[in-house]
Amino acid sequence: MRPKPRRATAAGALVAAAALLALGVPTGAQAAAPTGADRAPSAQADPGALPRALSPAQRTALVKAATADTPATAQQLGLTADEKLLVRDVAQDRDGTTHTRYERTYRGLPVLGGDLVVSEAPSGATETVARASRTALTGLAGTTARISPAAAESRALGAAAAEGGKQAEAARAPRKVVWLAQGNEPVLAYETVVGGLQHDGTPSELHVVTDAATGAELFRWQAVHTGTGNTQYSGQVTVGSVQSGSTFQLTDSGRGNHRTTNLNRGTSGTGTLFSGPDDIWGNGQAANTETAAADAAYGAGLTWDYYKNVHGRSGIRGDGVGASSRVHYGNNYVNAFWQDSCFCMTYGDGAGNAKPLTSIDVAAHEMTHGVTSNTARLVYSGESGGLNEATSDIFAAAVEFHAANPNDPGDYLVGEKIDIRGNGTPLRYMDRPSRDGSSKDAWYSGIGSIDVHYSSGPANHWFYLLSEGSGAKTVNGVAYDSPTSDGLPVTGIGREKAALIWYKALTTKFTSTTNYAGARTGTIAVATELYGAASAEVKSVTDAWAGINVGARPGGGNPGGPSFENAADVSIPDNGAAVTSPVTVSGVTGNAPAALQVEVDIVHTWRGDLVVDLVAPDGTVYNLKPFSANDSADNVQETYTVNASSEVANGAWALRVQDRAAQDTGYINRVKLTF
Numbered sequence: 001m002r003p004k005p006r007r008a009t010a011a012g013a014l015v016a017a018a019a020l021l022a023l024g025v026p027t028g029a030q031a032a033a034p035t036g037a038d039r040a041p042s043a044q045a046d047p048g049a050l051p052r053a054l055s056p057a058q059r060t061a062l063v064k065a066a067t068a069d070t071p072a073t074a075q076q077l078g079l080t081a082d083e084k085l086l087v088r089d090v091a092q093d094r095d096g097t098t099h100t101r102y103e104r105t106y107r108g109l110p111v112l113g114g115d116l117v118v119s120e121a122p123s124g125a126t127e128t129v130a131r132a133s134r135t136a137l138t139g140l141a142g143t144t145a146r147i148s149p150a151a152a153e154s155r156a157l158g159a160a161a162a163e164g165g166k167q168a169e170a171a172r173a174p175r176k177v178v179w180l181a182q183g184n185e186p187v188l189a190y191e192t193v194v195g196g197l198q199h200d201g202t203p204s205e206l207h208v209v210t211d212a213a214t215g216a217e218l219f220r221w222q223a224v225h226t227g228t229g230n231t232q233y234s235g236q237v238t239v240g241s242v243q244s245g246s247t248f249q250l251t252d253s254g255r256g257n258h259r260t261t262n263l264n265r266g267t268s269g270t271g272t273l274f275s276g277p278d279d280i281w282g283n284g285q286a287a288n289t290e291t292a293a294a295d296a297a298y299g300a301g302l303t304w305d306y307y308k309n310v311h312g313r314s315g316i317r318g319d320g321v322g323a324s325s326r327v328h329y330g331n332n333y334v335n336a337f338w339q340d341s342c343f344c345m346t347y348g349d350g351a352g353n354a355k356p357l358t359s360i361d362v363a364a365h366e367m368t369h370g371v372t373s374n375t376a377r378l379v380y381s382g383e384s385g386g387l388n389e390a391t392s393d394i395f396a397a398a399v400e401f402h403a404a405n406p407n408d409p410g411d412y413l414v415g416e417k418i419d420i421r422g423n424g425t426p427l428r429y430m431d432r433p434s435r436d437g438s439s440k441d442a443w444y445s446g447i448g449s450i451d452v453h454y455s456s457g458p459a460n461h462w463f464y465l466l467s468e469g470s471g472a473k474t475v476n477g478v479a480y481d482s483p484t485s486d487g488l489p490v491t492g493i494g495r496e497k498a499a500l501i502w503y504k505a506l507t508t509k510f511t512s513t514t515n516y517a518g519a520r521t522g523t524i525a526v527a528t529e530l531y532g533a534a535s536a537e538v539k540s541v542t543d544a545w546a547g548i549n550v551g552a553r554p555g556g557g558n559p560g561g562p563s564f565e566n567a568a569d570v571s572i573p574d575n576g577a578a579v580t581s582p583v584t585v586s587g588v589t590g591n592a593p594a595a596l597q598v599e600v601d602i603v604h605t606w607r608g609d610l611v612v613d614l615v616a617p618d619g620t621v622y623n624l625k626p627f628s629a630n631d632s633a634d635n636v637q638e639t640y641t642v643n644a645s646s647e648v649a650n651g652a653w654a655l656r657v658q659d660r661a662a663q664d665t666g667y668i669n670r671v672k673l674t675f
Helices: 012-014 056-068 070-076 147-162 289-311 360-374 382-403 457-468 495-508 518-533 536-546
Strands: 085-090 098-106 109-113 116-120 126-131 166-177 187-197 205-209 215-220 225-228 242-244 248-250 258-262 323-328 336-339 344-348 471-475 478-482 562-567 570-572 579-585 594-603 610-615 621-625 636-642 651-659 666-674
Touching: 056 070, 056 085, 056 098, 070 215, 085 495, 109 187, 116 518, 147 166, 147 187, 147 205, 147 215, 166 205, 166 248, 215 336, 242 610, 242 651, 258 289, 289 323, 289 344, 289 360, 289 495, 336 360, 344 360, 360 382, 382 457, 382 495, 382 518, 457 478, 457 518, 457 536, 471 651, 495 536, 562 579, 570 579, 579 666, 594 610, 594 651, 610 636, 621 636, 651 666
Parallel strands: 109 166, 258 323, 323 344
Antiparallel strands: 085 098, 098 109, 098 116, 116 126, 166 187, 187 205, 205 215, 225 336, 242 248, 336 344, 471 478, 562 666, 570 666, 579 651, 594 636, 594 666, 610 621, 610 651
């Protein structure tokens, strides 16, 4: 279903002006000078398509209204009588378009991978539906398990032990669920959460999904999201505190009563709230226990202000309630992490307990894990896990730039001050992620199998390219040089627009199983809503994805070369065998180019069902588009770039297409190869 044209309404007038709050304004701080890329194209976002700032009360009212309407919504979506919808979150645009995020149950059991987002026009008409999975639940035999909960728990404890976990125990008894998150047939399963510690001392909340019929492990993911930052203090700043009698407490009443507590080297509990006889916190030295607390409170306040003043989001959950920050976790613990279970960020003190990981970008990174958990809930494993981690890096950079603190200027580096490697280099680089030795610059078919901190690289790279553009440049005194996987340039649109596009895609398009292809589809859709299909912003979004090997650029990159095409229609069987559209190439000397352009025009009612390959004359297969249960758009009308330099150009090439799921039909309309 294609989005309908936007129309501005009076709802835009409900957005309140952002208040200038004391926290986040360092003494003498001045806004960083915008870079050339920040002088964005003249096109401005459609005011009606911008996120509306919802007060907690307004959000509650929308959730209540959507909850009352869930039976009608389920019927409209074609769900069975056994399925029910549960409202999890609601976002709204200024024109009144409402995006409601649902979880799903089947005969009372949670459906993991059954989440969806329904976007409705102000009239109430459904515009789009983003689903984590399109697989129907009608094929599920029943809800009677063949193995016991104890057997599932044993399997989960074994999985934790295999990962090097310590003190493993079931933090939550196995619960029966329907597993739908991998786009295959629904499976009755148990979900067990294993507590204890991970191999490095980080708390564990390992989710293990076990087949309730066979006992086989289906999937696992870690719910404690980890990251690192720097110990560069932000100078003399104002932090939120309250006075109780003659005692001051580090509770920020202006930001949902965010609390900062001291674990005092412990690894559990809520910690002790920082308090004292005066309103001065720390002295800038790690030996003073209040210093890390001041940094953590300051970073949390900056992040709260960024989400509220830039995106209209009142707190991590949007309900106006502040999280908490725990400092001085463990002994020599070199990490920081977010936990949904305590709604808190936790910081170690680093090597030798001398470098608390309480910088601006760490606070923003960890709090953003909370935002992701309360919106798209990207599963922290595979490609969705890489996108989850990248989301935290993206908004860590956005918050750091927005803070404009002269002691820690905004940059596209992660952990640039901590010197965790001992050689003065950052932990991660967004302009060229591979510079850290482990992260990837571009997408490839196996990227979902590596650590999420490294599979996040392509999305981080995409954000940098979209913000600043490709090539060499200097921003806030830091030199960058960002390449593209197809060797073609990308024009930046400015980080504010780039962050807005990612935020709106996260909150209105992404689901728990969104992968790189789905992220591309979602961000292009958002850019179209905000700036129009023919805008420079949409072109840059698409080009930036091509720059990390996800999809291709509009019109291809080599229009002047010799071209060969087949315009004969070829029907694609629904959930059937692969079909081909052959293209005979002749008269080309030598091998095919390293940037062979493959222009594909496929008419289809659900493109996510399709696997599209280019087959070379010698039988070598180049995958152009993988199957994706999240890619819900119609048609495949794109130009892909293929490195075919090892192939002889002349011969019989073919576009091969297979539909791997039921209920949708289409045909190959045309394929064109440009050498």
